[in-house]
Amino acid sequence: MNIIRAGLLHRHCLFNMDFRQMHLLKNQAFINGEWVCAQNKLVFPVLNPADDKVIAEIPDMDQCDAKIAVDVALEAFKTWRDTTAKERSYILRNWFELCKKNSEELAHIITAEAGKPLAESRGEILYGNSFIEWFADTARHINGEVIPSPWPNKQIIVTRQPIGVVSVITPWNFPFAMITRKVAALMAAGCTCVIKPSEDTPLTALAAAKLAEEAGVPKGVINIVTCSRKNAAPVGKVLCEDTNVGCISFTGSTYVGQILYGMAAKGIKRVALELGGNAPFIVFPSADLEHAADQAMLAKFRNNGQACIGANRFLIHEDVYDDFIKIFKERIASKCVLGHGTKEGVTCGPLINLAQTKKVAGLVDDAISKGAKVELGGKVAKDIGDKFYESTLLLNVTPDMKIYQEEVFGPVAVCLKFKTEEEALQIANSTKSGLASYVFTKELGQAFRMSGKLEFGMVGINDGIISAAEPPFGGIKESGIGREGSKHGVEEYTDIKYTLFSALDK
Structure with missing residues (x-):
């Protein structure tokens, strides 16, 4: 099933009738407004993580295809940058x-390739769409400045100009929203892009591109x-080091982000990196515990724990x-329902692949071997499938356990006890990550x-x-x-230009 083979692209015979009728389910890449195969004619399978069935076979492109895409994006930038903000806004609104x-x-495509329940997939579409809508409006508000001049007869003007071609490298956990919040922003600024979606979830990206094509992009x-995965490194190298790329926008692990940052440094390129997290969820005595537990369910088990925040x-x-x-244990036991994402009542789907499942299981097993107590879960639900990990509540966690410091990225709630506000801060801040944090208290x-x-x-x-x-999303x-997101999301894809107008009295 994992064998990459040559041949003409086609929709796989395992499609059911609903999939066959989907006009957004594309099995070719998208370059210069055309649906194309890889130059080498190779393909690779996209699997449903719930049952490992092949959804489609799509182009397994390499660095040659990536170079073509970058050059095409550069050529398109020459005209796209000169479109009016109103025109860009109109096209984004159509999209x-x-x-x-x-x-x-x-939503059905997301559920098929990412495994998340349909309700969550629908929620992701709403969330991802909100960025296109937001940046359609923001496109017309990318303003400059007129700065009072310290000299007579001179005028200082500051403008924002699009940075150029942006390489967009996105993860599998939110395959639609991670694209729209980057691409809508860079388009609003007047940039063009080359997107490399995760090899686990490329079909959602292709569907979004199909709608962008229909919208008049x-x-x-x-x-x-x-x-x-085999060609990810050479393709990524082109997208980071090609001289025609002006910015690299990446969401993913800190480890990969560090590699891409190093590549970008060779050309002193702009980077926008949204990397891993290790979010603390802090509950103080004054908190409404019922409310805190409800919010804990959202903060921990959304997308089965596969979220950077x-x-x-x-x-x-x-x-x-x-x-x-x-209270938390009761919530987990009653509200976390494992199963295939298309089944009614399911709230937690599979983890994305076996590697992720083994990582989560390894962290839990290490903690158990060092004295952690499993209050709920703690193992793979093999009766459902090999990537369905039980929603887990882990107590008595100590600093010598790997799970104390590492991002889990799975359905495991790690619980620690603290005595003072200062101790909570010390534990919360004792990480190299700095993305999101949560505090529950009634004390202003x-x-x-x-x-x-x-x-x-x-x-x-x-x-x-x-x-x-609306708010700025990102970490330290x-x-x-x-x-x-926010107005700052557009500004990431612009350069500030200072122009001095002199001799105005001549």
Whole structure:
């Protein structure tokens, strides 16, 4: 099943009738406004993680295809950059309307290749669409400045100009939203792009490109290079080091981000990196425990824990520890339902692949061997499938366990007890990551203190869902550089130009 083979691209015979009728399910890459095969004619299979059935076979492109895509994007940039902000806004609005109209089909594609329940896939489409809508509006508000001049008869003008071709490298956990919040922003700024989606979830990216094509996005503005894991490194090298690339926008692991950052340094390229997290979820005695537990479910088990801002470490004050654990355990037991994403009532699908499953299992097994207590779960639900890991509540976790420091990226809630606010801060900040954090308290002063002292780019006070198109999304320390969403999300793809107008009295 994993054998890459040559041949003409075709939809696999395992498609059911619904899939055959999907006009957005594409099995070719998208370059210069055309649906194309790899030059080498090789393909690779895209698997449904729930049952390992082949959904489609798509082009296994290499560095030659990537170079073509970059050159095409550069050529398109020469004209796209000169379109008016109003025109770009109009095209983005068309793209948004089409994505909204086709949201159900997009959701089914996400569920097929990412495994998440349909309800979550529908939620991702709404979330991803909000970025296209937001940046359609923002396109017309990329403003410059007129700065008072220190000299007579001179005028200082500051403008923002598009940075050029952007390489967009996206992960598998949110295959639609991670593309729209990058691509809509860079298009609004007047840039063009080459997208390399994850080899696990390329079909959603291709579906989004199909709708962009229908929306009137000019040829070459959006290009998608698909490839297997084997070709990911050489394709990534081109997308990071080619002299025609002006910016690398990447969402993924800190490890890969460090590699890409090093490649970008060779050309002093702009980078926008949204990397791994190790989010603390802190519950103080004054918190509403029922509300905190409800929000903990969202912060931890959304997408089965496969989210960079997912709560990783639950820090519970000793005065309410037992009460919170009891409520949280009841929530997990009643609301986490494992199964195939298309089945009614399922809330947690499979992990994306066997490697991820083995990583999660390894972290839990290491913790158990060193004294951690499994309150719920703790193993693969083999009666459902080899990638379905049980929703797990892990107690008595200590610093010598790997799971204490590492991002789990799976359905495992790691619980720790603390005594003082200072201790909670020390534990929360004892990580190289700095993406998201969550605090539950009714004390206003404490909320402000925690917001100021937590070393994270985002802080949610009494809320487990912090993402939206309007606020700036991003982290500090090893969790990344730059912001997505908000007006700052567009500014990432612009250069500031200072122009001095002199001799105005001549």
